[in-house]
Amino acid sequence: MSILQGQITRRSVIVGTGCLVVSFSLGRAFAQAPAAPAPPTTPPPTTPPAPPASLPGSLDDDRFLDSWIRIDPDNSITVFTGKAELGQGIRTALLQVAAEELEVDPADIEFITADTGRTPNEGFTAGSQSMQNSGTAIRNAAAQVRALLLAEAAKRFGIAPTELRAENKSVLAKDGRSVTYGELVSGQVLHVEAQPQSALKQPGSFRVMGKPLPRVDIPAKVIGRPAYVHDLRLDGMLHARVVRPPSPAATLTELDQGAAEAMPGVVSVVRDGNFLAVVAEKEFQAVNAMRTLAEAARWEERETLPDQTDLPAELQRLEREVGTVAEAGVPSSSGKVFEATYTRPYQIHGSIGPSCAVAQMKVDGTLDVWSHTQGVFPDRAAIAEMLAMPEEKVHVIHMEGSGCYGHNGADDAAADAALIATKVSGKPVRVQWMREQEHSWEPYGPAMLMKVSATLDDQGRIASWAYDLWSNTHSTRPGGAGALLAARHKAQAFQPEPAELRISPSGNGDRNANPLYTIPNKRVLWHFLPDMPLRVSALRALGGYANVFAIESTIDELALMTEADPVEFRLRHMEDPRARAVIELAAERFGWDKAQMPRNRGRGFGFARYKNLAAYLAVAMEAEVEPETGRVRVIRAVSAIDSGEIVNPDGIRNQTEGGILQSISWTLYEAVAFDRTRITSTDWSSYPILRFASVPDSVEVHIVERPGEPFLGTGEAAQGPAAAAVANAIRNATGKRLYDLPFTRERLRNAVGRA
Structure with missing residues (x-):
């Protein structure tokens, strides 16, 4: 495999590697932006400099177009992203975004992903934010490059930019004249900042975005070429x-x-x-x-590990600080009350x-x-x-x-x-x-304890909600050497950075702990555990997986208390129209109203908006339970997702299907085992996962089209709703609620045996 081994930096690319970097004086390239008046020669000394205008997505962190787009004299195009392909298909989706705005075929672009010597610094590829951050940056950068190429060609031809169009790596005039992108930048090495506004293409004119494109990372993996x-x-x-x-x-x-x-x-x-x-x-x-x-x-x-036989008590014992995640009104226990305690184990x-x-x-x-x-x-x-x-x-x-x-x-x-x-x-x-x-x-997904107390009023609506969760931080990613095992094990050992309670809109252990439903009185607390007896860090969806499982399980119990249909009960408490749309679509495509379950089968529903600010997802499942053996098998899953503007519908389906299957595996099988000294689940026998024989017969993903809306991300939206749907389907099939993840055969047999 040929690998460029020399030290390469973006600066070396700009100053002397024989390539030409696209960058122009933006001036009047954008028709919607009037020319700014010339600044005074000497600004008043009392006037502080204006802060730079905010730029879209990750452009705000790396503001120069040459960090994102390069065009060489031979008319080759290179696009850079600081995000990494992890199997989520982001390389393909970002390629589509760039190709769309540059008016070229995706195959015409060389796409370079995360490399400290070549690409922008976009931090971590995490939180389903690649499309929101890098996708938005690349789209705007590409649109600005296209507009600037048109402006440069207009100058050469002596005509207005409106008389030109970009197509197939060339700019074409109505009179038949044409010039390639490479010719337009030949002899120029320019380096300027992007602008806040871009002349983005409108959804109705898309040729590449919104359409399925085969994953560009798959062929090498299928035919055995070097891929990893x-x-x-x-x-x-x-x-x-x-x-x-x-x-x-x-x-x-x-x-x-x-x-x-x-x-x-x-x-x-x-x-x-x-x-x-x-x-x-x-x-x-x-x-x-x-x-x-x-x-x-x-x-x-x-012996430094906690007692696994009483993990909830251990989590409460390790609490050192409490943070308020959300608060509204005054929670009360007046009315019909439902209380429950849910747990999640350490998972890998x-x-x-x-x-x-x-x-x-x-x-x-x-x-x-x-x-x-x-x-x-x-x-x-x-x-x-x-x-x-x-x-x-x-x-x-x-x-x-x-x-x-x-x-x-x-x-x-x-x-x-x-x-x-x-x-x-x-x-x-x-x-x-x-x-x-x-x-x-490896760093594990943290164990969690969630306690819920919810009250219904006389009209069958949720009047009060109290939610308490116990958890470590869910991210100890490298920032310092102490995050690395080798550094911890050296003679001159580096220590991990102290864990801190940090509550933010996107969440951590508290991710999705605040229900999106309309509840007048609520209080959500994170009981923070700074000590980590087992090494933990980010696992897909962070706290959102367990929090949504607990919330949506409780919503079903409240619906049962009011003798309401679970889907209708959710809609009764949901004002967000996009949330309502995915709930209604998933229920409709599942055939919720018509789904009569045979003996030992049940149906379950789950919903969440990831982080309460990203993609919306609802899923309905049908599951079969074998009371004698305790085996649970999901027969079918039908989901609906709204992740904003669609770039690659196949990519959205792939990620949603994969998220549902992984969540089923977590929910039915997975838990780290340990004694007071060592980890004991060291192979696939002691740490079982979902096998092919237990995969659902069908997994449907229905995508809500939102042309022109911001990208919302997809990769982690399914984790919590899928877990809740499994739990609620088991409840529907057996009449018994399981509160402790995973729902092993032994736990299900014990629950049914207590009937």
Whole structure:
């Protein structure tokens, strides 16, 4: 696989790599923007400078067009994004956005994703914000480039821009004259800021956006070409394996590394405090040496993990601070009251391909790292801190990993490779985690406890709502070296940054804890746990998964108390017209009013607007329950989603289908197991997931069209509603409510047995 190994920066691209960067003086390029008067020569000293105008999406953080669009003299086009392709199809959707506004075919664009030497810094690819931030930035940048190309061509032809059109990498005049994009920028290297307004194309004129485009990342994966960082092979590359401690608090007390060092192909044994690794010429040599080294290591272990048999009590014991998420009116217990306690266990990402990274320390003192991290720039900062290197000497390039959706082991594997590479001068080093390492050491989705107390008035409406949740922070992504395992295990260990209670509109552990329904009196509190006995971080949807599960389960119980239909009860309390639309569409396509369930089958419904400010999603499910065995199988799922302007409808369907299936897996099967010392769920037997035999017969996704509306994101919208729909379908089938995730066979048998 050919990989550009030299240190490349956007600055070096601009000043001397032989390419031409698109950028123009914007002047009167936009017909809707009148020319600004010339500023006074000497501004009054008492007048402070005006702050720069806000720009759309991530343009506000990287304001120059040449950070996003490049056109070369040969008429080739390159588009840059700081977001990473994680299997969510964002590379394809962003490509469509750029192609639409540039009036070119998607195949005409080279698309570069997250790379600290080449792309804008867009932080993490997380929170279903890639389309909102990067998509909006690229669309506006591309539209401005198109307008500027038209303006430049108009100047050359001596005609008005309205007499021209852009098409197929050229600007065409009505009289037949034409000029290519490359010719228009030939001999110019320009660098100016984008403008707040753009002449965006209108939905009725779209050629690429809103239409299905096959995923550009899929072909290589299907035919076996290099697609993942796991596939990367560099000349002279060595293979490394890390020997992890047997438990989170273990300390390495004794090591005889002689036997491992003497094994065939072994190049080096690396030890730095509790960090222990072996480097070999071939991969299986590294695996064998790792096992030998592990047998020779002696560790001192301590009991530091909580009591899993009473996890809710442990969570309440660890509470240190309480924050108010939402408050309105005065919650009361007057009227019909429903109270419940719900729990969620620690859960893993369960990436099918264990984490992997490649790093090379070069003779010029720079370090290249290839990683499936979700944030190349934050990871660069953390690695640089760990190694005491200047950030500009560290170059992190994103390559896909086979499994993600949150902060898994990718950053840690990158740190492993970086640290080992500094001990093996000049040669690339590939680090591949083992399955048991991925299960035992990746950051988990935090356990949660949710308590609800809701009151109905005489008209059958929710009058009062009190909601309390107990949870750690849901994000410990790299910002500092202390977020990396290798840095924590070094002799000069870095400590994790202290966790802080932070309540924001997009939420964290409190994500979606405030119901979108109209409730006059409510109070939502986050009981914050700064101590993290198990290592935790972002897992798809953060707290939104468990909070929506608890809220929507309660909504169904309240509907039963009023003898109301669950869908009608939701609509009774919903004012947002877009929310009502997805609820009604999902119910209609499911055939909710006509769905008569046979014995041991039930139907369930779930709804949420992700973060209460992103995509709307409702889903109805039919599930079958086997009381004797406790097995639950979802037969069919019918969903409706509104994620704003549609770029790639297939992409929206893919993400929604995948989210529903993953949520079913979490809800029915998944929980991290541990004793007071170690993680014990270290493989797929001890940590079961949804298998093909249990996949629903059908999963439908119906998309609400919102032409001209802002992008709202898609990737995490299904997690909470799908869990609630499963729970409510089981309730409908058995008459019993399950409160503790996951709904294992044993839990269901126990619940039904108490009938």
